[in-house]
Each structure stands twice: as C-alpha cells, then as structure tokens.
Amino acid sequence: MFRASYTFILYLCVFIPAFFFTNCVDQYSQKRHALNRFLIVGICSILAIGIPTIFAGFRGIDIGTDIKVYAVPEYKLSQLCTGLKDYLNTTKTNMGYAFIVWISANIMHSFNVLLIMTELLQVGPIFLTAYISRKHIPMWQVMFVFFFMHYVIGFNVMRQSISAAFLLLAYVLYNEKHYKTTIICIIIAQLFHSTAILGCLIVGTVIAVISIKNRCLKWTILCMFPLMTAIFLLFWDTWITIILNSGLLPADKFQIYLDVFSGKVQGPKSYMFEVEPTQYVEIALKVVYLFFPTLYTFKYRWWDRLHKELFLFTFVGVLINVMVLIVMHSAYGYRLAMYLEYFFILYIPYSCNNQMHWMKKKYDDTFKVSTSILWNILVLLSSFFLLYMLWGHQETLPFYFEIYFK
Numbered sequence: 001m002f003r004a005s006y007t008f009i010l011y012l013c014v015f016i017p018a019f020f021f022t023n024c025v026d027q028y029s030q031k032r033h034a035l036n037r038f039l040i041v042g043i044c045s046i047l048a049i050g051i052p053t054i055f056a057g058f059r060g061i062d063i064g065t066d067i068k069v070y071a072v073p074e075y076k077l078s079q080l081c082t083g084l085k086d087y088l089n090t091t092k093t094n095m096g097y098a099f100i101v102w103i104s105a106n107i108m109h110s111f112n113v114l115l116i117m118t119e120l121l122q123v124g125p126i127f128l129t130a131y132i133s134r135k136h137i138p139m140w141q142v143m144f145v146f147f148f149m150h151y152v153i154g155f156n157v158m159r160q161s162i163s164a165a166f167l168l169l170a171y172v173l174y175n176e177k178h179y180k181t182t183i184i185c186i187i188i189a190q191l192f193h194s195t196a197i198l199g200c201l202i203v204g205t206v207i208a209v210i211s212i213k214n215r216c217l218k219w220t221i222l223c224m225f226p227l228m229t230a231i232f233l234l235f236w237d238t239w240i241t242i243i244l245n246s247g248l249l250p251a252d253k254f255q256i257y258l259d260v261f262s263g264k265v266q267g268p269k270s271y272m273f274e275v276e277p278t279q280y281v282e283i284a285l286k287v288v289y290l291f292f293p294t295l296y297t298f299k300y301r302w303w304d305r306l307h308k309e310l311f312l313f314t315f316v317g318v319l320i321n322v323m324v325l326i327v328m329h330s331a332y333g334y335r336l337a338m339y340l341e342y343f344f345i346l347y348i349p350y351s352c353n354n355q356m357h358w359m360k361k362k363y364d365d366t367f368k369v370s371t372s373i374l375w376n377i378l379v380l381l382s383s384f385f386l387l388y389m390l391w392g393h394q395e396t397l398p399f400y401f402e403i404y405f406k
Helices: 002-029 037-057 066-080 084-090 095-108 111-132 139-151 158-175 179-192 196-210 215-234 236-246 251-261 268-273 277-300 305-328 333-341 344-363 366-390
Strands: none
Touching (some): 002 037, 002 111, 002 139, 037 111, 037 139, 066 111, 084 095, 095 111, 095 179, 111 139, 111 158, 111 344, 139 366, 158 179, 158 196, 158 333, 158 344, 179 196, 196 305, 196 333, 215 305, 277 305, 277 366, 305 333, 305 344
C-alpha cells in the first residue's frame, strides 16, 4: 500500500504542474491584447509537454514490458548496423520508430533520448488536440483524461500509443478542415504502427455513417453494427487472411498473430489468451466511462453532431473489447480498440461540458452543475489508483528513475 501511495503521489507531482501550465496556455491564448502573450503561451506549452515527457524519459527499464520486448533490442541492433540505410534494411520494426531509434543510438548515444522522443510523440499530439479543441473543451480537462487513462499505458504500448495520438489529432484537424495536415498525421500514425490503417478505416466508417441523412438507414446500420462485429470475430481468421493477401497489412508481421489466434502454434504470443482479473475490471470501467458522463444527455437528448461521433467512436471501441473477450476469450481486443478508445480523451470532457451547459439552463444551480465534472474526476482518479497503483496493471509499478549510459 505504501509503494502504491508513493508512486501515486509521484505521478500527481508530474500531472498537477502539467495541468497548471496547460490551463495557463488556455487562458493566455484567449487574451488577444495581453503583453507577451505568445512568449507566455510558448513557455507554458513547453513546460506542459516537457514535464511528463522528461519524467517518462528517465523511467527504469522495467517500467513497461515493451521496453525489453522491442525498444532495447532495436536500440542494440541499430548500434551494430553500419548506417541508417543498413539498419532500415535489417530491422523489422516500422520506419518511423526505426528512425527515432537510430537517431537516439547513433547520434545522441542515449537510450533515455529514445524514451523521451517516444513520449514526446505521444504527449505532443494530445496537447495539440487539446489546444485545437479549446473552444469546445477546457484544455486541462483533455489532458486530465489522457494522463489518467492513457499516459501509463503508453509506457508499455509505445508505438501504437504514438499512432493513436496522431490519429486523434488527425480527426480534430479534419473537423477544422485542415485536410493536408490531416493526411500528414495519418501517414505519421502508419509509420509507427501498421494497424493504424485499420483504426483510420473504422473512424472513417463511423463518420460516413453519421453523415447519412436518411435516419432510417442510419439507425439500421448502427443497430446492425454489433451483429457485424460478432460475425467478423466468429470468422476473423478468414477476414484477416483476405486483408493480409490484399497487402493492407504486412504479412510477415501479422502471420504470427493469425497462427496463435487460430491455435496452429503455441508461441510467445500465446499470452494474448491469458485474461487477468484486472482486465475484466478495466473493461467494466470503460463501460462506466462510456455511459456515466452522458446520463443527462441520454435523458434529455442534448446531442450534437460532435457528441454523437465521439460517443460512437468510444462505443465501438468498448464493443470490440467486450466482443473479443466473449467470443475469443482474449483481452487483446484493446490493441485494435485502442485507436477508438483514445477518443475518450475528447468524449468525457465534451460530454461533461455539454451536460453542464444544458443543466445550467435547466436548473441554474452551480453546485448541481459542477457535480457532473467532480464525479467524473473522482471516477478517473479512483480507477487510476486501483488499476495501476494498487494492482500494478500494465506492469508499470513501482516507478523508479534510471539514466542509461552508452
């Protein structure tokens, strides 16, 4: 209990200053005539991103299983290669991640730099997402959900966390009609994890369904989606084989997953069928995150287009998680659902603020209105402490610092 409490306080010492500087950016960016506005916004942005990035960059080698699974092996491999071209021809990892590995190992000569760059590519896009969305949601609330839902997971699932962060940024840029930068973000996401294309296709499908003007057709498709998900999972090996043969996913990387899930081999990936009690709790909490922030919006139908999209993204993500658990008895559905569950970062604060707006009109009671956000903060804090601090989920406990020398 002492170890969990100590680590929790350590995280709070990182998160609270990050919230403070994020809020400063939000406040000063709105003061058009404030003296030194750009300087203050710039400094506060660097601190808001830099504090959690440096903290993660100097973590111990045991904080997150994927450090030993591919970060350390790739770092050592890049040191053995004669140059960048030789390393890119040798490695099997994605080009984007291979590039930052090579820079860290052969130019900066520091494994800490690799961890810092990896974290920067996670926190940076989320901060930009918060900044672009600040007219709808206070920036600190976006960062709050990210820190207490996804920050620690990023210590483990590093490459995919980068891809998920850039896809979320791409969605926000798309809504702002910045189509060129949207495409750039999607390309970056794909460069760090091959499954990003699947996340992009699912997000695009949801947007297309929401855009259908025929309400009868739209609701027919939405109601059929759980059934289609179940059919896909029941015959998943056939669909994945078709996708692999089409070249959308690299066959050499995904064939091992196909073999393990179909029971052909019992390899190192067989851990995907080891469902722990914490994973059941995690999925249950995601169901709470999905419905709890929007209880009043369901009751009074306080919906707009953005709210519907965000709800559907997160709903499909949770649905994939639950269906994979039931049909395949695997908790590994979160790897595909991760791209959609990153939308919780926008969905939870947007739902709360939307709810507060309408409750203020209906009740004009400050206390009743503020309880909406307070309850969500309490739920996120308690679930973070329970999952990651007390039970050590994602193997990121206890936290300790380490400097890696050449």
